[in-house]
Amino acid sequence: MILDDIRGKIASAEMILVGLGEEFDHLANVRKTDEYEKGSEILQQAEMKWLLPVWYDYCESILKTDTAKVLAKLAGMLTGKNYFVVSVAMNDAIAQTPWAKGRLVMPCGSSRKLQCADGCGADPVALQKKDKKLLFDTMEQLFHGSFEPDNLKGLGICEHCHAPMILNNIYAKKYNENGYLEQWNLYTKWLQGTLNRRVLILEFGVGMQFPSVIRFPFEKIAYFNQKAEMYRIHEKLYQIAEELKGKAFGLSQNAIDCLRNL
Numbered sequence: 001m002i003l004d005d006i007r008g009k010i011a012s013a014e015m016i017l018v019g020l021g022e023e024f025d026h027l028a029n030v031r032k033t034d035e036y037e038k039g040s041e042i043l044q045q046a047e048m049k050w051l052l053p054v055w056y057d058y059c060e061s062i063l064k065t066d067t068a069k070v071l072a073k074l075a076g077m078l079t080g081k082n083y084f085v086v087s088v089a090m091n092d093a094i095a096q097t098p099w100a101k102g103r104l105v106m107p108c109g110s111s112r113k114l115q116c117a118d119g120c121g122a123d124p125v126a127l128q129k130k131d132k133k134l135l136f137d138t139m140e141q142l143f144h145g146s147f148e149p150d151n152l153k154g155l156g157i158c159e160h161c162h163a164p165m166i167l168n169n170i171y172a173k174k175y176n177e178n179g180y181l182e183q184w185n186l187y188t189k190w191l192q193g194t195l196n197r198r199v200l201i202l203e204f205g206v207g208m209q210f211p212s213v214i215r216f217p218f219e220k221i222a223y224f225n226q227k228a229e230m231y232r233i234h235e236k237l238y239q240i241a242e243e244l245k246g247k248a249f250g251l252s253q254n255a256i257d258c259l260r261n262l
C-alpha cells in the first residue's frame, strides 16, 4: 500500500528530492561471493581501497544483477518532474542511469574520475578509454585470484607533483572533493528552490555511513518545510524520528527490492 502512495506522490509532487544510499553498493548476492570478499581483502591490505568501487562494479557485471534496470525504472518514473538525485553510493550504474541532465551529484565520488594520490590540488580528470580498460583488466585478474598493483602505474602521474593517479572517491587517502563541487553547487541552488514548495523526499537504502550528506539534511528539510513529505526505504534503518511523525514514513525493505516492485 505504501508503494501505491509513493507512486501517487511522485505524480503530484512539485519537486522531488531523491537520496540513494549504501544499499546500492551492498547487494548481498555480490558481497557474499568468495571472489568479492577475497578481492576486497587484498585491496584493503594493499592500501588501495580507492579501487573498491570499480571492484564492486566489476563483480556486479560478472554476476549480472538488475541494479541498472531498477535505476532506469526510477529515472523513467521521474521523467518530466523537477527532481535532484544525491547518491552516497558509488555504484557506476547510478552514474550511467539516464537522469535529467545535471540532476545527479555523487559526493563520495565514483570510478569515473582520476585524482592525484597526494591530493596536491590539481583538479580531478575524467577517465579515458584506456584507463577504463586497464582497470577492468586489473579487476578481472583480481577476480581470478591474482593482483598486479604495478599495472596501475598505467593510470599515469599527476602533472603538478608527479604522484601516481588514483580513482577520485572517498576511499582515497587524500580525497579531492573538487571532483563533485560543480554538481554540488547546482544541488544547493536547487534546494533553495524547494522552500514552500510541495517537495517529496525519497530515501532509498541510505544508511548511517555518511549521515551528514543525506539522512540528516533530508530530515531537516522534511521538518522545516510545511509541505514536505518523506519516505525512507531501508532494510534495517527505516525508522522515523518522533518529530516527523505524520509527514514521514518508513518502509522496512531493501531499496532495490522496493524499486523493483514500485
Ligand SMILES: [Zn+2]
Pocket: 116, 117, 118, 119, 120, 121, 122, 158, 159, 160, 161, 162, 163
Ligand atoms: Zn599532484
